């Protein structure tokens with residue numbers, strides 16, 4: 001596989017231009033001005049003077065610099081406030097691109113996004129992480145190259161990666177991922193940095209799903225959010241006051257392996273017995289549905305035709321009122337509902353969002369989980385609580401991965417470090433050392 005082709009590695013890209021006078025630039029006020037416009041706190045020159053505390057002359061110069069670098073652009077005229085109309089300034093989200101990568105137990109999704117983290121297109125493939133880290137990362141690289149080739153003029157400034165296991169925030173490495181044998185200690189960041197010229201940030205997949213949904217979903221972003229992923233495995237993430245609950249080393253939210261039962265047949269992939277995932281995860285659902293397919297006409301037919309049962313087949317069976325599927329979903333949703341009710345009591349979120357591939361089975365899970373939470377959580381925790389399914393068509397994780405890249409690139413300390421050069425590409429190692437966004 002080619003290791004050198006990457007976004008626009010040849011031509012001078014619009015956002016990659018470097019100021020000839022870099023040495024004379026004062027990075028801090030320039031970064032401050034770009035940050036104020038990008039965050040929407042000040043989008044005219046007069047407002048920048050007021051909000052930044054910089055002089056009019058310095059603001060004018062720094063805005064000019066930002067225009068030359070391609071980071072800001074003209075946004076038309078502001079609404080009149082009686083006096084002369086000020087010209088609006090706009091952050092140029094199209095100066096470059098970032099990639100979001102979501103590696104799941106049984107699939108890979110890669111998305112390309114603008115510098116606000118808005119997804120422009122995605123590429124997806126069914127893929128098992130059992131193939132091991134090197135083969136998996138080679139597939140990720142192939143998706144990145146294919147997406148990059150569509151816009152060869154624009155460079156990629158950063159990559160955010162989500163992985164289905166606990167990530168040590170200080171090293172970016174996976175730490176004993178229960179469902180990924182062979183991945184312990186692996187660094188997706190180090191692998192990508194060897195093959196791609198851009199800074200890389202890595203996080204747990206469910207954290208990124210929560211960030212994607214919190215930023216781009218329908219709920220007010222002021223709300224505290226609890227996100228529960230029901231996929232092959234089960235995980236959760238809590239956003240409180242706009243910050244992710246991380247724990248000491250990044251392991252917060254790992255609910256897939258909390259203990260539910262001592263039943264000896266509930267052996268989990270992590271080696272323990274009776275984990276939530278073993279009792280109620282997507283893989284346990286598929287395993288039991290396959291084993292008992294003869295009890296369901298829909299599943300029996302699916303198994304005969306394609307030699308496997310999928311979550312989609314279970315959804316079809318649920319729609320026609322299949323008794324076996326109803327039993328399998330009810331049993332699992334009740335167990336998950338109990339755990340979710342505990343989490344709601346613990347975290348008191350404004351929204352509980354359920355995401356993950358298990359949603360392909362229909363509304364059964366969400367309905368039962370909602371009912372259990374209403375029954376089992378405290379009144380204070382359920383008053384005003386919105387319980388809903390994820391809204392980004394299964395793309396919330398890859399959207400969150402893209403945001404991980406943009407928010408780390410444009411965090412004020414990061415911006416000040418690279419802005420004199422007009423792009424962050426020569427600063428990857430330094431940027432990756434800075435305290436990460438969403439921490």
Ligand SMILES: [Zn+2]
Pocket residue numbers: 178256257268269270271272275277278
């Ligand atoms: Zn387990």
